[in-house]
Amino acid sequence: MIESDGEVTRGAATLLVVPEWRGQRLSRDLDARVEEAKGLALAIGLDVVAVHSLRLRQTRAATLIGVGQIEAIRPDIDAKAVQLVIVDAPLSAIQQRNLETELGAKVIDRTGLILEIFGERxxxxxxxxxxxxxxxxxxxxxxxxxxxxxxxxxxxxxxxxxxxxxxxxxxxxxxxxxxxxxxxQLDDARRTRQLQRAKRQRAPWPVIALVGYTNAGKSTFFNRLTGSDVMAEDMLFATLDPTMREIRLPGIDKAILSDTVGFVSDLPTELVAAFRATLEEVTTADLIVHVRDIVHPDSDAQYDDVRAILDSLGVNGPQDGDAEAVEAVPQIEIWNKIDTAEPERRAEIEAVAERRADVAIISAETGEGVEQARMFMASQLTARHVEHRIFLAFDQGEAMAWLHARGEVLADVAEEGGHLLTVRLDPADRARFDRLWPSA
Known part of the structure; x- marks a missing residue:
């Protein structure tokens, strides 16, 4: 924790520095970046008393920012008794040490701040x-x-x-x-999770993974669908540990819904590597539901950040000739927080969504559109189903139950020695069935 050395405690006066390089990060709204950085500080109880957004021509090797900018920051540190300075950018060890010397306060960068949040949550x-x-x-x-x-x-x-x-x-x-x-220890946990995953794949229930930028409303949507009380607050990284619950969807008796950690721009590479094993749950899902805060000014940039992490996991299919990447997982988008849009903006969003076959619009907070989203998710899970004729012997009751639960049995004709079933199955489920009952 930041306070481990006794210098900084929860509620400490904090100054936020948000650098912007000319020609870079132009896809992101500066005000939105400032609000996100404030949200990160708030997530561990810090009190942001001053904000400095700085335009940089170049990076200073010793301090990242220029001497004149340091001089402009120092009066606020003295006047407001600032204990901590957060720089919303990566800092080298030398830059961090030099800034602490120049400013007379503890300094951490964006990576250090996110690590603190994860450590607490x-x-x-x-x-x-x-x-x-x-x-x-x-x-x-x-x-x-x-x-x-x-x-x-x-x-x-x-x-x-x-x-x-x-x-x-x-x-x-x-x-x-x-x-x-x-x-x-993590390898041991990963092997345990792989065994659990194998058991789930034997079970006849589709798995749906919710992904999205942090604070997009995934946990609120998760709670709407499941009736659970997973922590869902207007706070960045409210959810860290994956949560799974059983849900019912139209025409699907049972499915498993997974809520995952929210993504963020410039997610520290150390965290991407550490959490990769947990995020691999997404690669085995039957459907990925990308929840977006569609009203956020940086919604498109946030979408790109999430897609980049999904690409790194291989769920969007092989990248750059990577033959080991998994087959692309079907994905849809849920455009959330529509209730917060101004009427004109709402009309624009709805017009765009009407031209898309992979989008549903909702307000997880009010419940608007959630039932339509449930129907949309169910239709996506069954969209790729193909009709098959499968013969099962009378003593293959487990296989029979699996097909009834996982697929749509259209016909069941008794024949000598067993049943001839006509059943609609997802291709992935057909492959699973063939592995489980190769003699069928």
């Missing part, structure tokens, strides 16, 4: 391990920032003697050892 043992792994990976190259004594050397050990290793090398070695232990 992770509820499961696996989630906490993933966050710790990401945090250790982040800190491994930044020891020089926090420790000024690390260049002193320890004495040699054993028979060789000699100058020994420096303190910083010893600390880095301890971090590497801890990371190796965590990776082994």
């Amino acid at each position: 992770a509820a499961t043992a696996e989630g906490r391990l993933q966050v710790e792994l990401a945090h250790l990976d982040y800190q491994a190259g930044r020891l020089v920032r926090s420790w000024t004594h690390l260049e002193r050397q320890r004495g040699g050990f054993g028979f060789l003697g000699g100058p020994g290793e420096t303190q910083i090398e010893a600390d880095r070695r301890m971090i590497r050892d801890r990371m190796a232990r965590i990776r082994r």
